[in-house]
Amino acid sequence: MENALRACCKGIKIGKILIHGHGTNGRQLIYEKLPSDIASRHVLLLDPVLATGNSAIKAISLLLTKGVPESNIIFLNLIASPQGINAVFERFPMIKLVTSEIDATLNENSRVIPGLGEFGDRYFATDD
Structure with a gap:
């Protein structure tokens, strides 16, 4: 998603947030590097899949x-679950969320179904 954003908005300031998932509801911040003036900006938060909403x-x-x-804050994603959307808006009713698809639900492993599989595996070709 970042490459597409850079192609469309040349010179845009981009920060990074890396969050690692632990089970179905634990999340740990691993890394963040954000522009120093971020508080005065509108922020596009990009994440390809919104499942449980915990990382968001x-x-x-x-x-x-x-x-x-x-x-x-404008949260942009490709595929979202109804559960994730509800979880995010319960905590943050003032953000804006833009998605291209709302899939049916989450499975027992908290994956969006039908979804697109594990995005990281598909992106890095690490899926068996």
């Missing part, structure tokens, strides 16, 4: 601690 909630919480107003 962690990322949005980080942005809020950096001073970004909730209403200045």
